[in-house]
Amino acid sequence: MPADGVSQLSHASERVPGADRRETRIIVIGNEKGGAGKSTVSIHLTVALLRIGCRIGVIDLDVRQRSLTRYLENRVRWMQTTGAKLVMPEIVRVEASQERDLDRAEAEESERFQTGISRLKTTCDFIIIDAPGGDTFLSRLAHRTAxxxxxxxxxxxxxxxxxxxxxPQTLEVLRPSYYSEMVWDCRKKKAQASRRPIDWVVMRNRMSPLAARNKERVGGALDNLSRRIGFRLAPGLSERVIYRELFPAGLTLLDLTEKGSNVAFSMSHKAARQELCDLVIVLQLPELAGAEINF
Incomplete structure (x- = not known):
């Protein structure tokens, strides 16, 4: 591990014309509960933006699981064994501090995180951060930067x-929960520090294609909560086995027509691509104004 605790693992694609005039946008994929599909969303959004022609930097802050890092390592291995050429982001991995003193540990992690951000800002249009599935100092740093x-x-x-x-009867929101309160605190600190807001988007992930009463009730409760605490709702990715099957090869839905994918492209995959396209559109990223989004 480098002395500064920041590893730079690969290099991004070439710059897109005119990108030097834009400030790098930081997109954080965050949820304190594990198993919500953060890494799946991170890798698919990364590849989607690369396909559009953007330069993407990735920071994996899940210092235990490293699912996104492993996904991208599998992707490199796939290219090496098949000869396929796939789009790749620039990857920075920030290590957790081993200091036993809390203040020194947080200072060290903050410096490592800012060093990683500064590196990627020199070359990237977007930085995508996969936050850890827990309330950690690094997670809060990422949320405040988003x-x-x-x-x-x-x-x-x-x-x-x-x-x-x-x-449970009326679906009336009684109070925000701990994660919402953390995001609210980060939004305040971001506004105080930079006068720039955080656009918070909640996506309903792993949705069943079947209509169900519970699905409607969750949707109604999310609508009520979004008006109270200020987030936007976005369509998520449906529950599909293909996401788990693609992980060992480091592939995404957008790679299935590439050389050596060995996966037959189906109507289900086409529908999943449309979900991803819809997500990118709903994010309303100003940097993509006028870009053609068609996967």
Whole structure:
């Protein structure tokens, strides 16, 4: 590990014309509950933006699981074994501090994080940060830095509880939950420091294609909560086996027609691509104004 605790693992694509005039946008994929699909969203959004022609930097802050890092390592291995040429982001990995003193540990992690951000800002149009599935110092740093915060949420009241507590009969929002309060605190600090807002987008992830009463109730509760605490709702990615099958090869839905993918392209995959396209559109990223988004 380098002395500064920041590893730079690969290099991004060439700059797009005119990109030097834009400030790098930081997109954080955050949710304190594990299993919501943060890494799946991170890798697919990364490849989608690369396909559009953007330069992307990635920071994996999940210092234990490193799912996004492993995904990208699998992607490099796939290219090496098949000869396929796939788009790749620039990757920075920030290590957790080993200091036992809390103040020194936080100071060290903050310096490593800012060093990673500064490196990627010199070359990238977007920085995508995969935040850890827990309330950590690095996670809060990432949330305070976000320009766009995407929170994937499994379509159930178990995961909804991360955001807010509701009356089970009326679906009236009783109070925001701990994660919502953390995001609110980060939004205040970001506004005080830079006078720039955080655009918070909650996406209903792993949704069943079947209509169900619970699905409608979750949707109604999210609508109520979004008006109270100020986030936008976005369509998520449906529950599909293909996402788990693609991980060992480091591939995404946008790579299935590439050389050596060995995966037959189906109507289900086409529908999944459309979901991803819809997500990118709903994010309303100013930097993509006028860009053609068609996967």
């Amino acid at each position: 320009d766009t915060l995407i929170t994937p949420l499994n379509d159930s009241f178990v995961d909804f509880d991360l955001l807010g507590d509701v009356n």
